[in-house]
Amino acid sequence: MADIQVRDKLxxxxxxxxxxxxxxxxxINSATEEVMGRVPxxxxxxxxxxxxxxxxxxxxxxxxxxxxxxxxxxxxxEGLQTRTMDIANVVAQELGMPINLSMIIQAGLPTVTFSSMPQLVDEIAWEETVGNSLVVKEPIGVIGAI
Structure with a gap:
Protein backbone atom coordinates (compact mmCIF):
# COMPACT_ATOMS: atom_id res chain seq x y z
CA MET A 1 0.00 0.00 0.00
CA ALA A 2 1.38 3.38 -1.02
CA ASP A 3 1.51 6.35 1.32
CA ILE A 4 -1.82 8.11 1.64
CA GLN A 5 -1.67 11.82 0.88
CA VAL A 6 -3.80 13.71 3.38
CA ARG A 7 -4.90 17.25 2.70
CA ASP A 8 -6.62 18.58 5.80
CA LYS A 9 -7.48 22.11 4.73
CA LEU A 10 -9.62 23.94 2.18
CA ILE A 28 -9.42 6.05 -4.50
CA ASN A 29 -6.75 4.69 -6.84
CA SER A 30 -8.77 3.31 -9.76
CA ALA A 31 -6.25 0.57 -10.53
CA THR A 32 -5.84 -0.82 -7.01
CA GLU A 33 -9.05 0.39 -5.35
CA GLU A 34 -6.88 1.48 -2.41
CA VAL A 35 -7.23 4.82 -0.69
CA MET A 36 -4.54 7.07 -2.15
CA GLY A 37 -5.58 10.29 -0.48
CA ARG A 38 -7.97 11.95 1.86
CA VAL A 39 -9.46 15.44 1.68
CA PRO A 40 -11.84 17.37 3.93
CA GLU A 78 3.67 28.65 -15.19
CA GLY A 79 2.72 27.10 -11.84
CA LEU A 80 0.84 24.30 -13.58
CA GLN A 81 3.77 23.75 -15.95
CA THR A 82 6.20 23.24 -13.08
CA ARG A 83 3.85 20.66 -11.53
CA THR A 84 2.90 18.80 -14.72
CA MET A 85 4.29 15.44 -13.61
CA ASP A 86 2.78 15.65 -10.12
CA ILE A 87 -0.64 16.55 -11.52
CA ALA A 88 -0.48 13.92 -14.26
CA ASN A 89 0.58 11.14 -11.85
CA VAL A 90 -2.11 11.82 -9.27
CA VAL A 91 -4.88 12.22 -11.83
CA ALA A 92 -3.76 9.13 -13.75
CA GLN A 93 -4.01 7.07 -10.56
CA GLU A 94 -7.37 8.48 -9.53
CA LEU A 95 -9.01 8.24 -12.96
CA GLY A 96 -7.24 5.12 -14.16
CA MET A 97 -5.94 7.06 -17.15
CA PRO A 98 -2.66 6.25 -18.94
CA ILE A 99 0.03 8.66 -17.78
CA ASN A 100 0.78 9.92 -21.31
CA LEU A 101 -2.87 10.92 -21.76
CA SER A 102 -3.02 12.42 -18.29
CA MET A 103 0.00 14.58 -19.12
CA ILE A 104 -1.66 15.85 -22.28
CA ILE A 105 -5.26 16.19 -21.12
CA GLN A 106 -5.35 16.61 -17.34
CA ALA A 107 -2.13 18.59 -16.89
CA GLY A 108 -1.38 19.93 -20.35
CA LEU A 109 -4.77 21.26 -21.42
CA PRO A 110 -5.29 23.53 -18.39
CA THR A 111 -1.75 24.85 -18.82
CA VAL A 112 -2.38 25.65 -22.49
CA THR A 113 -5.74 27.22 -21.64
CA PHE A 114 -4.29 29.55 -19.01
CA SER A 115 -1.25 30.44 -21.12
CA SER A 116 -3.27 31.16 -24.28
CA MET A 117 -5.87 33.38 -22.60
CA PRO A 118 -3.55 36.40 -22.30
CA GLN A 119 -3.05 36.40 -26.08
CA LEU A 120 -6.74 35.88 -26.77
CA VAL A 121 -7.90 38.70 -24.51
CA ASP A 122 -6.84 41.26 -27.12
CA GLU A 123 -8.85 39.43 -29.78
CA ILE A 124 -12.15 39.47 -27.87
CA ALA A 125 -14.66 42.03 -29.06
CA TRP A 126 -15.73 43.40 -25.67
CA GLU A 127 -18.25 45.66 -27.38
CA GLU A 128 -19.89 45.05 -30.71
CA THR A 129 -22.88 46.28 -32.61
CA VAL A 130 -25.42 43.63 -33.52
CA GLY A 131 -28.20 45.05 -35.65
CA ASN A 132 -29.24 48.22 -33.90
CA SER A 133 -28.02 47.05 -30.47
CA LEU A 134 -24.73 47.44 -28.66
CA VAL A 135 -23.59 44.19 -27.01
CA VAL A 136 -21.19 44.73 -24.11
CA LYS A 137 -19.35 41.76 -22.59
CA GLU A 138 -18.45 42.23 -18.94
CA PRO A 139 -18.01 40.10 -15.82
CA ILE A 140 -21.32 39.20 -14.21
CA GLY A 141 -20.28 37.71 -10.90
CA VAL A 142 -19.33 34.69 -8.88
CA ILE A 143 -20.11 31.13 -9.97
CA GLY A 144 -19.82 27.86 -8.13
CA ALA A 145 -18.52 24.75 -9.85
CA ILE A 146 -18.04 21.18 -8.70
Missing part, protein backbone atom coordinates in the same frame (compact mmCIF):
# COMPACT_ATOMS: atom_id res chain seq x y z
CA UNK A 11 -8.41 26.97 0.21
CA UNK A 12 -10.81 29.78 1.10
CA UNK A 13 -10.27 33.53 0.91
CA UNK A 14 -6.59 33.27 0.02
CA UNK A 15 -5.61 30.90 2.82
CA UNK A 16 -5.58 27.21 3.68
CA UNK A 17 -8.15 26.80 6.46
CA UNK A 18 -9.68 23.83 8.28
CA UNK A 19 -13.18 22.77 7.28
CA UNK A 20 -15.91 23.65 9.74
CA UNK A 21 -16.85 19.96 9.64
CA UNK A 22 -14.94 16.84 10.53
CA UNK A 23 -15.90 14.50 7.67
CA UNK A 24 -13.41 13.53 4.99
CA UNK A 25 -13.57 12.06 1.50
CA UNK A 26 -11.31 9.20 0.47
CA UNK A 27 -9.60 9.50 -2.90
CA UNK A 41 -15.51 17.27 3.03
CA UNK A 42 -16.61 20.89 2.74
CA UNK A 43 -19.72 21.87 4.65
CA UNK A 44 -22.39 24.31 3.52
CA UNK A 45 -20.77 26.84 5.89
CA UNK A 46 -17.43 26.31 4.10
CA UNK A 47 -19.12 26.87 0.74
CA UNK A 48 -20.83 30.01 2.05
CA UNK A 49 -17.44 31.36 3.20
CA UNK A 50 -15.86 30.56 -0.16
CA UNK A 51 -18.69 32.21 -2.11
CA UNK A 52 -18.56 35.31 0.12
CA UNK A 53 -14.78 35.53 -0.38
CA UNK A 54 -15.15 35.12 -4.14
CA UNK A 55 -17.83 37.80 -4.18
CA UNK A 56 -15.51 40.22 -2.36
CA UNK A 57 -12.65 39.35 -4.73
CA UNK A 58 -14.94 39.89 -7.71
CA UNK A 59 -15.22 43.60 -6.89
CA UNK A 60 -11.49 44.05 -7.42
CA UNK A 61 -11.06 41.46 -10.19
CA UNK A 62 -13.86 42.92 -12.32
CA UNK A 63 -12.11 46.30 -12.38
CA UNK A 64 -8.63 44.86 -12.97
CA UNK A 65 -7.25 45.66 -16.41
CA UNK A 66 -7.08 42.94 -19.04
CA UNK A 67 -3.30 43.36 -19.09
CA UNK A 68 -3.03 42.73 -15.35
CA UNK A 69 -5.41 39.76 -15.53
CA UNK A 70 -3.27 38.32 -18.31
CA UNK A 71 -0.25 38.42 -16.01
CA UNK A 72 -2.13 36.43 -13.36
CA UNK A 73 -3.26 33.85 -15.91
CA UNK A 74 0.30 33.46 -17.18
CA UNK A 75 1.56 32.90 -13.62
CA UNK A 76 -1.07 30.21 -13.10
CA UNK A 77 0.05 28.54 -16.34
Missing amino acids: YIDGAWVPSTGSDTIDV EATSADVDKAVAAARRAFETWSTTSAEERSKYLQRIA
Whole structure:
Protein backbone atom coordinates (compact mmCIF):
# COMPACT_ATOMS: atom_id res chain seq x y z
CA MET A 1 0.00 0.00 0.00
CA ALA A 2 1.38 3.38 -1.02
CA ASP A 3 1.51 6.35 1.32
CA ILE A 4 -1.82 8.11 1.64
CA GLN A 5 -1.67 11.82 0.88
CA VAL A 6 -3.80 13.71 3.38
CA ARG A 7 -4.90 17.25 2.70
CA ASP A 8 -6.62 18.58 5.80
CA LYS A 9 -7.48 22.11 4.73
CA LEU A 10 -9.62 23.94 2.18
CA TYR A 11 -8.41 26.97 0.21
CA ILE A 12 -10.81 29.78 1.10
CA ASP A 13 -10.27 33.53 0.91
CA GLY A 14 -6.59 33.27 0.02
CA ALA A 15 -5.61 30.90 2.82
CA TRP A 16 -5.58 27.21 3.68
CA VAL A 17 -8.15 26.80 6.46
CA PRO A 18 -9.68 23.83 8.28
CA SER A 19 -13.18 22.77 7.28
CA THR A 20 -15.91 23.65 9.74
CA GLY A 21 -16.85 19.96 9.64
CA SER A 22 -14.94 16.84 10.53
CA ASP A 23 -15.90 14.50 7.67
CA THR A 24 -13.41 13.53 4.99
CA ILE A 25 -13.57 12.06 1.50
CA ASP A 26 -11.31 9.20 0.47
CA VAL A 27 -9.60 9.50 -2.90
CA ILE A 28 -9.42 6.05 -4.50
CA ASN A 29 -6.75 4.69 -6.84
CA SER A 30 -8.77 3.31 -9.76
CA ALA A 31 -6.25 0.57 -10.53
CA THR A 32 -5.84 -0.82 -7.01
CA GLU A 33 -9.05 0.39 -5.35
CA GLU A 34 -6.88 1.48 -2.41
CA VAL A 35 -7.23 4.82 -0.69
CA MET A 36 -4.54 7.07 -2.15
CA GLY A 37 -5.58 10.29 -0.48
CA ARG A 38 -7.97 11.95 1.86
CA VAL A 39 -9.46 15.44 1.68
CA PRO A 40 -11.84 17.37 3.93
CA GLU A 41 -15.51 17.27 3.03
CA ALA A 42 -16.61 20.89 2.74
CA THR A 43 -19.72 21.87 4.65
CA SER A 44 -22.39 24.31 3.52
CA ALA A 45 -20.77 26.84 5.89
CA ASP A 46 -17.43 26.31 4.10
CA VAL A 47 -19.12 26.87 0.74
CA ASP A 48 -20.83 30.01 2.05
CA LYS A 49 -17.44 31.36 3.20
CA ALA A 50 -15.86 30.56 -0.16
CA VAL A 51 -18.69 32.21 -2.11
CA ALA A 52 -18.56 35.31 0.12
CA ALA A 53 -14.78 35.53 -0.38
CA ALA A 54 -15.15 35.12 -4.14
CA ARG A 55 -17.83 37.80 -4.18
CA ARG A 56 -15.51 40.22 -2.36
CA ALA A 57 -12.65 39.35 -4.73
CA PHE A 58 -14.94 39.89 -7.71
CA GLU A 59 -15.22 43.60 -6.89
CA THR A 60 -11.49 44.05 -7.42
CA TRP A 61 -11.06 41.46 -10.19
CA SER A 62 -13.86 42.92 -12.32
CA THR A 63 -12.11 46.30 -12.38
CA THR A 64 -8.63 44.86 -12.97
CA SER A 65 -7.25 45.66 -16.41
CA ALA A 66 -7.08 42.94 -19.04
CA GLU A 67 -3.30 43.36 -19.09
CA GLU A 68 -3.03 42.73 -15.35
CA ARG A 69 -5.41 39.76 -15.53
CA SER A 70 -3.27 38.32 -18.31
CA LYS A 71 -0.25 38.42 -16.01
CA TYR A 72 -2.13 36.43 -13.36
CA LEU A 73 -3.26 33.85 -15.91
CA GLN A 74 0.30 33.46 -17.18
CA ARG A 75 1.56 32.90 -13.62
CA ILE A 76 -1.07 30.21 -13.10
CA ALA A 77 0.05 28.54 -16.34
CA GLU A 78 3.67 28.65 -15.19
CA GLY A 79 2.72 27.10 -11.84
CA LEU A 80 0.84 24.30 -13.58
CA GLN A 81 3.77 23.75 -15.95
CA THR A 82 6.20 23.24 -13.08
CA ARG A 83 3.85 20.66 -11.53
CA THR A 84 2.90 18.80 -14.72
CA MET A 85 4.29 15.44 -13.61
CA ASP A 86 2.78 15.65 -10.12
CA ILE A 87 -0.64 16.55 -11.52
CA ALA A 88 -0.48 13.92 -14.26
CA ASN A 89 0.58 11.14 -11.85
CA VAL A 90 -2.11 11.82 -9.27
CA VAL A 91 -4.88 12.22 -11.83
CA ALA A 92 -3.76 9.13 -13.75
CA GLN A 93 -4.01 7.07 -10.56
CA GLU A 94 -7.37 8.48 -9.53
CA LEU A 95 -9.01 8.24 -12.96
CA GLY A 96 -7.24 5.12 -14.16
CA MET A 97 -5.94 7.06 -17.15
CA PRO A 98 -2.66 6.25 -18.94
CA ILE A 99 0.03 8.66 -17.78
CA ASN A 100 0.78 9.92 -21.31
CA LEU A 101 -2.87 10.92 -21.76
CA SER A 102 -3.02 12.42 -18.29
CA MET A 103 0.00 14.58 -19.12
CA ILE A 104 -1.66 15.85 -22.28
CA ILE A 105 -5.26 16.19 -21.12
CA GLN A 106 -5.35 16.61 -17.34
CA ALA A 107 -2.13 18.59 -16.89
CA GLY A 108 -1.38 19.93 -20.35
CA LEU A 109 -4.77 21.26 -21.42
CA PRO A 110 -5.29 23.53 -18.39
CA THR A 111 -1.75 24.85 -18.82
CA VAL A 112 -2.38 25.65 -22.49
CA THR A 113 -5.74 27.22 -21.64
CA PHE A 114 -4.29 29.55 -19.01
CA SER A 115 -1.25 30.44 -21.12
CA SER A 116 -3.27 31.16 -24.28
CA MET A 117 -5.87 33.38 -22.60
CA PRO A 118 -3.55 36.40 -22.30
CA GLN A 119 -3.05 36.40 -26.08
CA LEU A 120 -6.74 35.88 -26.77
CA VAL A 121 -7.90 38.70 -24.51
CA ASP A 122 -6.84 41.26 -27.12
CA GLU A 123 -8.85 39.43 -29.78
CA ILE A 124 -12.15 39.47 -27.87
CA ALA A 125 -14.66 42.03 -29.06
CA TRP A 126 -15.73 43.40 -25.67
CA GLU A 127 -18.25 45.66 -27.38
CA GLU A 128 -19.89 45.05 -30.71
CA THR A 129 -22.88 46.28 -32.61
CA VAL A 130 -25.42 43.63 -33.52
CA GLY A 131 -28.20 45.05 -35.65
CA ASN A 132 -29.24 48.22 -33.90
CA SER A 133 -28.02 47.05 -30.47
CA LEU A 134 -24.73 47.44 -28.66
CA VAL A 135 -23.59 44.19 -27.01
CA VAL A 136 -21.19 44.73 -24.11
CA LYS A 137 -19.35 41.76 -22.59
CA GLU A 138 -18.45 42.23 -18.94
CA PRO A 139 -18.01 40.10 -15.82
CA ILE A 140 -21.32 39.20 -14.21
CA GLY A 141 -20.28 37.71 -10.90
CA VAL A 142 -19.33 34.69 -8.88
CA ILE A 143 -20.11 31.13 -9.97
CA GLY A 144 -19.82 27.86 -8.13
CA ALA A 145 -18.52 24.75 -9.85
CA ILE A 146 -18.04 21.18 -8.70
